[in-house]
Structure formats: structure tokens, C-alpha cells
Amino acid sequence: MMPPMSRRRWLGAAGALGLSACTTLPQPAGPVALEAPAIPREFRAAWVATVANIDWPSRKGLSTAEQQAEVRATVALAASLGLNALILQVRTSADALYPSALEPWSEYLTGTQGQAPDPAYDPLALWIAEAHARGLELHAWFNPYRARQSAAQSPLHASHLSQSRPAWVKTYGKQLWIDPGEPEAAAHTLAVMRDVLSRYALDGLHIDDYFYPYPEKDAAGNEVDFPDEPSWQRFGLATGLNRADWRRQNVDRLVEAMFRLTREVRPGTQLGISPFGLMRPDARPPGIAGFSQFDKLYADVERWLREGWLDYLVPQLYWPRAQAAQAFGPLLQGWLALNPQGRHVWPGLFTSRINAEPTSWQPEEIVGQIDLTRQLHPASGHVHFSMAALTQNRRGIADLLRFSYPAPALPPATPWLPAPAAPALRLAWVDRQHAALLADDGSPPQRVWRWWRVQGQWRGELAGPGLFAWPADADALVASAIGRNGLEGPRQGWLR
Template sequence: MLIAAALLLASCASKPPVSLVTPLPPVANPNQPQPPISPHSQQPMRGVWLTTVSRLDWPPIASVNISNDAVRISQQKKALTDKLDKLKSLGINTVFFQVKPDGTALWPSKILPWSDMMTGKIGRDPGYDPLQFMLDEAHRRGIKVHAWFNPYRVTVNTKPGTVAELNRTLSQNPASVFVLHRDWIRTSGDRYVLDPGIPDARDWITSIVAEVVARYPVDGVQFDDYFYTESPGSVLNDSQTFRQYGQGFASKADWRRHNTQLLIEQVFRTIKQLKPDVEFGVSPAGVWRNRSHDAAGSDTRGAAAYDESYADTRRWVQQGLLDYIAPQIYWPFARDAARYDVLAKWWAEVVKPTKTRLYIGIALYKVGEPSKNEPDWTIGGGVPELKKQLDLNESLPQISGTILFRENYLNQPQTQEAVNYLRKRWGE
């Protein structure tokens, strides 16, 4: 989720190609089923992302080393219910729960091996179903759960130990995609990822989403901002894929955006066929495009989803392919390169003629953290900046709520003034 923040204010030396303004397509395809507006969607979203990759929010790191399964399970479950109790007390009504942090699952999947986040070993059954447990406990407290998927990431590193562990899954059922479809795997951003240009890989991702939607009473599905992810020193090598599938495209960039578009269309259609009431959303980088490269873009300077992740997020909203969009606007009002108010208002204009709801992702992780470039996060414990952001969100009718990144920052000493403020503002 931090790719946007990391890239945005990185050097803009490699200028993205200037393109024509994306033409405005019809707001929605009349043949596509539009989800009914349920009563709960009138409530403002007060959400939080709950991360499992690298056990950043859950499960507790210490729990993984407990040799007694019953004790480990008990500790993991209690940690989660304690978190949900706190979220309820703060007035949080939706949790975005990371069920696919990489090429593994936090439910008993027939497609993906069990996540090593639960036990320390890929493929090892944790002895319970974390997704079902989360759904039961959250719903009991009146909190909705959106299953959050990282679509293309297979691992968070390329270390020999990681490769050895993936290779060991060959004898398991299901085995890792790393050993079953080695031809789909690329290295990018110093991690193993699926090549988004391979149609079978997109079908495979869609089948994973379908498995969750069909089997579990999730309230929604969310993809994060990791579509194409590259770093300057670790670029995705998809030249051969482009030669195979890129006929008819003027540039590799256009072809890549087409691939991301196809995934979004396919997943949206699949969810609506299975359960029309389940919401589908994406949480992209906060900047779609900069106005310097596209007249339709925002008055910002920095990494843009269209050019960096090959994700034409504005187009998905215009075409009615998302029930909601949650751009990560992780900067304060005073950050000239990407002002919070400039971006929030830009997105409000994008969703205005559509049925797509707009939630704003805000940077709880920056609250109370000293920063030379963004000192506002430490003034008054971060409360004045947080208040300004929430006030703006509530003042614009197109903004339907706010999501905090991420859950464990609610428990850190530097955020406590802000957490107390949230409790007064949102709490019961």
C-alpha cells in the first residue's frame, strides 16, 4: 500500500509519456447489472486496513513461534477479537482484511497454499479458518469485512530460503503457483510476481476471488495499488509476453494498461454474477495523472497510477466497473507536490457523474512521525491535520467515507492523541 507514498515524491526525472486526455466513456454500461443501493451504503464509511503481509498488523509475530497449536490459535484469535473490540469502540464500521498477502491464502483454498503468516510455514494448516473467524467476530460486532487481495505478488523477496520453501510445496495440494506455473513468474521490485500480461494468470487471479466470494459472506472485495510494480533497479521483464500478446498496441505502456483493465473487468463481472450485493473496489495510488502530462489530471507533481502502475483508475470509475474507489491520499494539506485537498476534490469531481462511491485512504501511519517535508503530522499530535482531512471529507457530498492505513498504528504511542480524537468524533 505504501508504493504510492514511496514513489510519489521520488524523483520525477523519468517523465511519463504525454498522452491524449483519456476520452470520457459512458458512465456505465446499461447491460451491466448495477448493484442495488443498500441502506448501509448511506452510512459514512469509517474503515481501517488490517494488514497480514509480514504480520504487520496481525497475527502477532510472537504467536508464530509457539509450538503448541492450541495455544497459538488461542493467542491469534484473542489478538484479533481485542482489535475488533477496539475498532468498534472507535466507531470503525468496516475492516479491509488482507486475505491474500502474496501467493498464499488465509482461508482453506483449493487454489493457494496456506499462508506462512499464520504458522511460519507455507502450506501448513493453522488449525482454523482465519477468514471465517474474522467474518464471524466482525459481523457479531456490526463491523463489515472486505476481503483485500494483493493480485499479482507471489513473495515479498527473492531470497534462496524463500525459493526453497516455495519449491517444497510441490508435494502439497495445492502447491504454490511458483512451482505450478513457473512460466507466469517474473522478478519485479525485488520480489516474485505474476506477469499481468498473461491471460491465464489473470484468469487464475479471478478464480481466487471467485472462490472467496462464493464460499464466504464477505461484504466486499478490494484490490490494492500493486498492479504493475517496478523499481528502477528491478524492472518487470515482460518483453516476451508483449511480443506474444501485444499485437495491435502502439506502445507497451498502452498494452499494460489494457491488461490491468481486463483484470478489473473480469473480476467485477465475476463478483456480480456470483453475488451482486458484494461490493468491488480498488485502492489505487492517490494521483491518477498529473496535469502536466494530461489536461484531465490533478494539479500535482509525482508518481501517477496511470504511468507507474499502468492502472487507468479514472476510466474504471467512468465505466461503472467499481462500486467504490479508495485513493490513497497520504499527504497533508501543506504538501505542495500532492496537496490533500487538491486530490480529494479532484476525485470528488471524477465520481460525481457516476454511481461509484469515493472513500479516501488517509495516512494514519504518518501521524506523530517527525518529517522534514511534512511537519504537520506532529503539530498537536497530528490532530489538527487529521481534523482538517476528516472535515473536508465530510463537507464534500461525493466523499462517502474514510479509511485509515493501517490498524496497528491505532496502538502506537505517537498516535494516541489522534486516536482519542477519533474516539470522540466517531466513537459510540
């Protein structure tokens, strides 16, 4: 396959050469489109964490060229492994991994909060372009409440919320947190998300398991309550709710507002949430025990599923299959049973537990969890935390995943998303070997699926816009555009 070209270059080349009438080129053949099989479906993703330089950039202070090279290498590796989506952390701590008028540049780029890359570029725009060029989805991951992570070292910039709106920000343990009980703080977070949704062609908006913070303990081992007394006095008491229910209401309102925001600003964009992996105690399968995010993080995930305030859920099932109190299989089945709206449920896998330590997981645990997910919930998906484990090929996990992903797959469709139907396609030839797939209006679709027939067998591939080469051993092509909701457009066929 040829490397991606700019839309202007390959559209210009296709129009200028006008070779589509050449009789030696493949010709339209509608009936062959009926022969190709259904597209295989599975969400195969990895989180790309920027906080503390977990995944990207590999360290603070890399040059612009080095940062960009790492982006391209990461996306290329993801595509070569068979992944079809990346979930990039763009707001780690009330900061930005993109140019923003609302929050300062993240320190994890240059080493200094508020300092832009030099030479200047837009990291998020580059990630989207590189992912889309290969047919991968790019989801933007936000931390709605964390304001400073414990490993942060840079001085806080004057535009950071802790400096500009200190009443919203609380010290809790070794970190700073935006108080979920402050309505103006929630409005600011939504404004940040609106800004990104309006400017970038995102496939998903994503948040993880940080709502109210995980409990801190004092020297005596007692839990320290989150210091939200001012917002409780000003806003909570008037609701008539107890404090725990008021806190849950604060989080519920943000989740619902995020869902409605995605529908308003960029229809067709998915909202994804990745909570802690255990459901509330009264909704658990028999034998499951442990931490309650409902009671401690004030996250009523079960309600969000009931209400349909999300498009996909990625519960962090970060335990081995044999760990009875948090067993992977029963937990996955439990979450599926709490899903009356039929939203996507894809487990988060703790792939980074594969490391150099004596307590490391074996790669076979992750492969086994993928296999079990396919058995319990066929044509669904999973997400790896995080990309670093695959980039470093820890204990050969990347090599093993090539066997787990023997052929490309398309993420499952999300038919409830409001999105235009995918268009029919035509071939625009640039020379006797290379072509582009275009809609009738001449525009390239973001994603296409191509089936090649080689010696009577069909070989599929997921691709972005751009030129491609007709393989020498293929005698037929069947292609379709993929809409923003993942539904397949009309198939077209050509014979050589």
C-alpha cells in the same frame, strides 16, 4: 449490550420462553417510528494488513488461541472506536489466509508457507463472524499480482505459483510478480477470488495499488523495465497496441472481470479499489505534480470510474494537507470530479505515519483530513492505513478518533447494487429484559440499526444479530434492518 450468541441458541431461547404477550414488556407502536431521525452515514474503515505481520497476526508462529484472541481484540477495538468496516488482507503474495485448494497457506500465520494453523481453524471465517456480530462490514483484500514480498523468509511451497507455474512469475527487484500479460495467470487469480466469494459472506472484494510493480532502478539510477518480453511476444504484438497500452489493457480486463465476478457470484458484494493517490497527469487539478500510475503502473483508474467497474474508490491520499504538490483537499476534489457514475469516493488516510520517529505526523493531521473530507464530501467516508496505528494508540490517535466519531454511523448506501430489500422486523423476547430482532421468517438480519429514545433524545447504534438488552433509561425503540446494499428496511417502533 449482551455478547453475541449463536443463532441456534438465541432463536431457541426466544421460541421456548414465549414471553411476547406479557403486558409488562414493550409493545408495538408504529407512530413512534416516524419520530426517530435519519441514520447518520459515513464509511469508517481500517485496513488490516497481514503481509509482513503489519497488523495481524502481530508476529509469525502465534498459537491458534493467540491468533484468535488478537482477531477478537482487534474487532472489539474497531467497534469501540466507531469504525464500521475492516478491510482484511487475505492474499498477500499468491498465498491464502484461509483454507484453499488453489494456493498455499501464508507464511505470516505459522512462519512456514503451506503450513496450516494447528489446531486448525479458518481465519477468514472467524474475522467475518466477529465483524458481523458487531454490525461491521468485512471486506477481503487481495493482491492480484504480487507473488513474493521482499521480507518473506519461508521457503516457497511446492504449490506456490512460482513453483507450479514458473513461466507466469517474474523476478523484479527483490520481489516476485505474476505477469499481468499472462491470460492463464489472470484466470487463476479470478478463480481464487471466485472461490472466496462462493464460500464466504463477504461485504466487499478489495484490491490496492499494486498492478504492474512500481519501477525498480539499476545501479546507475535508470529504470528497469518489467521483464514481460515472453508474454509481449506471445500475446501483445498481435493486439496492434503499443506496449504501454497493452499493459493497461491487461489490467483493465482484470478489473472489469472482477467487477462482473462479484455481481455473478455474490450479488450485493462491493468491489473496492485503492489506487495510488495521484490521477493521470492530464486530469490533475492545477498545482498537483508527481508520480503517474497511468504511465508507470499501467493503471487507468479514471477509465474504471467512467465505466463504473467498481463500487468504491479509495485513492491513497498519503500526504499532509499543506504539501502543495500533493495537497489533500485539491486531490480529493479532483477525484470526485472524475466520477461520472457517482461511485463512492473515500480517501485513504496515512494514519500509520503517526509513529515514534522525529518525522512523525501529528495525530491532528489525520483528524484534520477527516474534518476536511466531511466539508468537501459530506456523508462519505475514509479508510485508515492501518489498524496497527489505532491498536497501538500512537500519540493518542485512537483517543482523538473517539471525539471524531462521537456517535455511530452506517456506511453510505450503494443503491446500484443488486440486493434484496431489507425485511421488516419483529421483536422476539427471551425474558423481560432481553430480545432479538428477527425477520418475519424467523431469520436474524446481518445488520440492524436501533434508535433508543432516552429523556426525549434519540441515541443510535449499529449492531449485528443477537440478543440485546433494553436500556433501563429508554422508553422507546425504533429499529430497522439494513440490506446488503446499505438501504434501510421498514422501521418498526415499540414503547415501554
